[in-house]
Amino acid sequence: MPLDPICKKIISDNTEYFSDYGGKHYYFCSTECKHKFDTLEKSVIRLKRSLSEKEKISFGKLKRDIIKPGICTLCGACAASCEYITIKDGKPELVGPCKACGVCYYQCPRTITTEEGLIGSFRYAYAAKSAIPEIQGQDGGVVTSLLLYALDEGLIDCAVVTIRSEEEPWKPIPIVARTREEILKSSGSIYSHSMTLEALMSAVKQGMNSVAFVGTSCNIDAVTKMQRSSYGFLHLFMRAKVLKLGLFCMDTFSYEGIKAVLESYGITLDNVDAMKIRKGKFEVTLKDGKEHVFELSDFDEYRSSSCRFCTDLTAENSDISFGGVGSPKGYTTVLARSAIGYEIFNEAVDNGYIEARQLTDDELERVLNLAKMKKVQMYALHMRQKA
Ligand SMILES: Cc1cc2nc3c(=O)[nH]c(=O)nc-3n(C[C@H](O)[C@H](O)[C@H](O)COP(=O)(O)OP(=O)(O)OC[C@H]3O[C@@H](n4cnc5c(N)ncnc54)[C@H](O)[C@@H]3O)c2cc1C
Ligand code: SF4
Ligand code: SF4
Ligand code: SF4
Incomplete structure (x- = not known):
């Protein structure tokens, strides 16, 4: 029936x-x-x-x-x-x-x-590059150019950025940068965790009220929690305004791990000029211009365990996010999210610090695909562990 x-x-x-x-x-x-x-x-x-x-x-x-x-x-x-x-x-x-x-x-x-x-809310997506010839950025040098613009215009008192240690090359050192020279020194990516929050708190405790903060998605989440949680530290410093500049991030590796893998191929870190992770490969450019490409899987055992549980590729809680994926070589993908982020980025473009065009649908699709991979990686990992 x-x-x-x-x-x-x-x-x-x-x-x-x-x-x-x-x-x-x-x-x-x-x-x-x-x-x-x-x-x-x-x-x-x-x-x-x-x-x-x-x-x-x-x-x-x-x-x-x-x-x-x-x-x-x-x-x-x-x-x-x-x-x-x-x-x-x-x-x-x-x-x-x-x-x-x-x-x-x-x-x-x-x-x-x-x-x-997949990538959080944003107002506008761009492919951009620095218009300042002396900037050698990781991708388009846009983060560095934007920081210079904000400093030159007096919009920020300082920037929390990460530079390479002089004693141990490629070890990340978070600093409070107050000068053009310090900001220029910070361009390029270091693929190890940087303790950026220590530098941020130091800047705020020194009475700097307008701080540009550059960090990976998890760094940005830490700032956001310190701003929003009722027990967050940044509540205690009511005048402190933090402009959050987030970096897309798929993984980081321990400093010692990167060093060990490269040394196993006869490369010492003091000879390395640039590192880049692209399309599943770890690319290393030496100071003499020679390029080496490694499988990312070579570095697997040194991948930070926290990254396996991270689902945010594009630093969704930032004012502006920056990444390499999506845009052509030599350009940075920029997602302008908050009103202040959108304003500052466009002012920097109007004032000749940055060149930008709209990201095309195909380019945005590449960002979405990578973001999707990251969102489901926890599930994929669980499957791998069961297998
Ligand atoms: C660990 C890490 C992983 C990344 N993974 C991806 C990825 O998978 N896909 C992708 O598209 N993009 C990724 N990026 C972002 C990308 O490498 C560039 O940072 C971004 O495209 C901006 O390029 P730019 O030339 O405009 O920046 P630049 O002008 O070169 O400025 C780079 C900024 O990065 C900061 N920085 C460098 N290393 C660190 C660090 N370890 N922690 C915090 N801040 C740091 C510096 O302070 C500097 O302000 C990653 C970045 C990092 C640091
Ligand atoms: S993958 Fe996630 S947890 Fe790992 S460094 Fe990047 S943002 Fe942080
Ligand atoms: S099972 Fe197939 S037909 Fe049914 S809702 Fe899903 S996609 Fe559509
Ligand atoms: S039953 Fe499972 S697969 Fe179906 S809609 Fe619910 S969660 Fe999704």
């Missing part, structure tokens, strides 16, 4: 109220139930049509991203939204011909389906 899908009453299949959808018959106890069902089904058909115009997402993707890694909460939203899905043996299963409409994927609470869910 069929079940009325609206009022859930068992009814006879001789009922005069029925509808056909997706090759399936539905029976109702009354014209009211049939009307409710038809209205709902039309909305579902509309939703499926608009989603399938966007991209093809099948049940296979839901299985791969959510069900197989074991992060399905068994909420049943996918089964409730598609007649071809049923919950069997404690997990959703496909029992009919999937039309790749994507509806189940979009209902699942564990999938990330919005741009904002």
Whole structure:
């Protein structure tokens, strides 16, 4: 005996109220139930049509991203939204011909389906580079140029940045930079944790009220917590304003680990001019101009354990975020997020410190893809550990 899908009453299949959808018959106890069902089904058909115009997402993707890694909460939203899905043996299963409409994927609470869910909110995305010839940045030198602009205009008292130790080359040393020379010295990336918060607190305790702070996503999170939490330290310094400049970040490695791997290839750190992680490779440029490319997996055992649990590629809590992914070589990808971040970045462009253009959709897509990889890496790691 069929079940009325609206009022859930068992009814006879001789009922005069029925509808056909997706090759399936539905029976109702009354014209009211049939009307409710038809209205709902039309909305579902509309939703499926608009989603399938966007991209093809099948049940296979839901299985791969959510069900197989074991992060399905068994909420049943996918089964409730598609007649071809049923919950069997404690997990959703496909029992009919999937039309790749994507509806189940979009209902699942564990999938990330919005741009904002992947890289946070932002006003504008740019590909930018420094317009100051003496700046040799990691990518486009935009962070350094922006800091110089803010210092020159008197918008900041100092900048918290990270430089390389002179005694132990490539060991990160966080400093409070007050001069142009100190800021210029800080350009380039060091792939080890820098204790930037110590320098920030030192600047604030010295009475510096307007501080530009440069750090990775986790550094930015620390500042944000100190600003927002009721027990946060920055509450005690009410005049202190911190402009948060976040760096995209996939991983860091211990200083000793980087040193050991490079030395195993006969490279000493005092001979290294630049390091760059790109497309799964660790690239090293020596002072004599020679380039070496290593597999990132060579450094795996020295990867910071905290990075394995980090899901924020783009420093979502920053005023402005900066990264290499997305933009062409020699450019920095910039996400202007807060009102103040947007203003300062555009002022620096208008005043000739930075050249910028809008990031194209394809370039932004590359940022989104990497961000997605990072958001789900915890699940992937869990799977690897089980294997
Ligand atoms: C550890 C780390 C990992 C990164 N991973 C990625 C990635 O996976 N994908 C991606 O697209 N981009 C990544 N980036 C960001 C990228 O390397 C550049 O920093 C960014 O594109 C800005 O380039 P720029 O030329 O404009 O910056 P520059 O003008 O060269 O300025 C660089 C700034 O970085 C700061 N800095 C350097 N090392 C550190 C550190 N260890 N901790 C805190 N601040 C530091 C310096 O103080 C300086 O202000 C990473 C950066 C770091 C530090
Ligand atoms: S809702 Fe159904 S038809 Fe659509 S993708 Fe999911 S399983 Fe396939
Ligand atoms: S919607 Fe997602 S979390 Fe809910 S049962 Fe389906 S796969 Fe699991
Ligand atoms: S991957 Fe995350 S935890 Fe690791 S250094 Fe980068 S922002 Fe910090």
